[in-house]
Amino acid sequence: MFDVVVVGAGPAGSMAAKTAAEKGLSVLLVEKRQEIGTPVRCAEGISKDSLSRFVEIDRKWIAAEVVGAKIYAPDMTEVVLAEEMAGNEVGFVLERKIFDRHLARLAAKAGAEVFVKTTALGFERTEGGLKVKLRRLGEDWEVETKILIGADGVESRIGREAGIIKTLKMSEIESCAQYLISGIDIDEKYTYFYLGNDLAPGGYAWIFPKGDKSANVGIGILPSLAKMPAKQYLDRFIEKVGVRGKIVEFVAGAVPVYGEISTAVTDNIMLCGDAAYHSDPITGGGIANALAAGYHAGVVAAEAVEAKDYSAGFLRRYDERWKSDFGLKLRRNKKLQEFFLKLDDATLNRLARSISGKKIEEMSVQAIIMELLKTNPSLIEVLKDFFS
Amino acid sequence: MPKKAVVDRRKCAYCGACVAVCNLNANELIETYLEIKDNCNGCGICVRTCPMGALSLMEV
Numbered sequence: 001m002f003d004v005v006v007v008g009a010g011p012a013g014s015m016a017a018k019t020a021a022e023k024g025l026s027v028l029l030v031e032k033r034q035e036i037g038t039p040v041r042c043a044e045g046i047s048k049d050s051l052s053r054f055v056e057i058d059r060k061w062i063a064a065e066v067v068g069a070k071i072y073a074p075d076m077t078e079v080v081l082a083e084e085m086a087g088n089e090v091g092f093v094l095e096r097k098i099f100d101r102h103l104a105r106l107a108a109k110a111g112a113e114v115f116v117k118t119t120a121l122g123f124e125r126t127e128g129g130l131k132v133k134l135r136r137l138g139e140d141w142e143v144e145t146k147i148l149i150g151a152d153g154v155e156s157r158i159g160r161e162a163g164i165i166k167t168l169k170m171s172e173i174e175s176c177a178q179y180l181i182s183g184i185d186i187d188e189k190y191t192y193f194y195l196g197n198d199l200a201p202g203g204y205a206w207i208f209p210k211g212d213k214s215a216n217v218g219i220g221i222l223p224s225l226a227k228m229p230a231k232q233y234l235d236r237f238i239e240k241v242g243v244r245g246k247i248v249e250f251v252a253g254a255v256p257v258y259g260e261i262s263t264a265v266t267d268n269i270m271l272c273g274d275a276a277y278h279s280d281p282i283t284g285g286g287i288a289n290a291l292a293a294g295y296h297a298g299v300v301a302a303e304a305v306e307a308k309d310y311s312a313g314f315l316r317r318y319d320e321r322w323k324s325d326f327g328l329k330l331r332r333n334k335k336l337q338e339f340f341l342k343l344d345d346a347t348l349n350r351l352a353r354s355i356s357g358k359k360i361e362e363m364s365v366q367a368i369i370m371e372l373l374k375t376n377p378s379l380i381e382v383l384k385d386f387f388s
Numbered sequence: 389m390p391k392k393a394v395v396d397r398r399k400c401a402y403c404g405a406c407v408a409v410c411n412l413n414a415n416e417l418i419e420t421y422l423e424i425k426d427n428c429n430g431c432g433i434c435v436r437t438c439p440m441g442a443l444s445l446m447e448v
């Protein structure tokens with residue numbers, strides 16, 4: 001009998017397994033793919049602070065460092081967010097193929113068993129806990145555990161089977177396509193974001209530098225608003241902006257933009273990362289929250305084993321932890337996403353012009369909103385919910 | 389005529405977006421292989437969500 005079985009070796013699962021194993025629990029981490037970290041389903045951007053909270057930075061998996069972001073309205077009005085001080089890089093673009101493996105190895109080093117090419121099919125409740133049904137290299141296999149951590153990403157079968165989450169609607173998921181483009185000519189100190197209802201309905205397009213004249217060029221759209229697949233929007237964006245270079249890699253994926261769920265636990269089970277819709281509803285960024293949630297789940301698993309209490313009531317400690325960490329931000333950014341979804345291109349242009357050229361020294365959604373409020377006091381009424 | 393989702397394997401980029409939105413758990417991504425099961429009711433949600441345009445509905 002394991003103390004903890006973790007499903008999914010993305011950032012959330014590996015961090016949960018590592019944390020629980022470091023606290024002395026017996027941990028099994030299962031991943032259905034044969035290679036952790038590939039295929040990549042990510043644009044790989046993360047802020048320096050949210051990464052260094054949980055891992056020691058290793059140059060091996062840093063592809064680029066950025067000082068700020070440039071955001072473009074539909075008419076190409078530019079808004080720049082940048083650190084005032086030169087040399088003060090605030091963000092990283094990762095090499096997730098290497099990063100995800102590194103995290104899984106840290107989990108293994110801490111003592112977790114790691115099985116790849118092993119799919120969790122479901123679970124059954126038993127007297128002492130759960131029986132997890134696995135399929136390993138085509139063979140059925142069952143293991144017993146006290147706690148099951150679902151870190152199975154956007155596909156999240158565990159959460160649905162446990163009744164913790166409902167299937168995402170087409171208005172709650174970004175459908176994404178991305179190319180790694182080599183030979184691209186950009187200032188590699190910035191990440192770039194492009195907005196527009198026609199360009200990327202319900203989402204945005206991005207260019208994230210990956211060093212050595214290469215970049216992740218991608219797009220996310222809301223299927224409920226889109227008229228064609230994400231890949232076609234991406235091709236159109238590349239044409240429109242005049243991105244040059246050669247496509248050397250293809251990425252597709254999806255990210256929840258749901259907002260905060262009321263609970264991520266039930267008896268014996270906790271969900272973390274994309275499986276718990278922890279990704280940011282406005283940026284689609286999910287690595288930082290996945291790492292944080294994984295950490296909190298690992299800590300609470302250890303407390304539960306110590307207390308011999310795996311009830312939902314006890315595991316709510318995990319809810320308290322992740323909610324006080326980033327719950328408020330998920331709630332706020334969901335409201336903001338809903339606000340932005342209502343703006344037509346003319347309004348986006350006008351708002352961008354009102355703050356274009358202003359010095360915005362923090363790379364965050366919050367900083368943009370503060371600047372918008374300064375120049376457009378009439379927005380206070382509309383956005384007051386954002387501050388309540 | 390009842391319909392079912394079918395996948396064009398030459399276009400599929402095995403991303404799992406379709407699995408995330410299927411209400412019936414009628415699909416599963418096995419590494420790079422997307423399986424669509426018999427309980428698919430042809431609702432078409434996955435077709436609209438697929439970033440690659442790899443899914444379509446076929447009459448059965």
Ligand SMILES: Cc1cc2nc3c(=O)[nH]c(=O)nc-3n(C[C@H](O)[C@H](O)[C@H](O)COP(=O)(O)OP(=O)(O)OC[C@H]3O[C@@H](n4cnc5c(N)ncnc54)[C@H](O)[C@@H]3O)c2cc1C
Nearest residue numbers: 008010011012032043044045120153176253273274286287
């Ligand atoms: C195109 C795109 C761009 C993005 N860009 C960014 C970005 O720039 N910055 C950012 O922070 N975030 C970004 N995100 C979001 C980010 O990738 C996710 O939020 C993050 O990977 C979530 O981590 P996770 O550990 O929760 O899940 P994942 O990384 O998805 O890991 C889940 C793992 O579980 C495995 N699994 C699933 N089901 C089972 C099963 N039944 N049995 C065993 N294993 C299973 C999967 O194979 C997978 O390895 C982007 C997403 C997309 C699609």
Ligand code: SF4
Nearest residue numbers: 400401403404406438
């Ligand atoms: S959403 Fe499309 S590309 Fe992604 S796995 Fe499903 S069929 Fe393949």
Ligand code: SF4
Nearest residue numbers: 410428429431432434
């Ligand atoms: S058509 Fe509907 S039921 Fe069938 S696989 Fe797609 S989402 Fe599921």
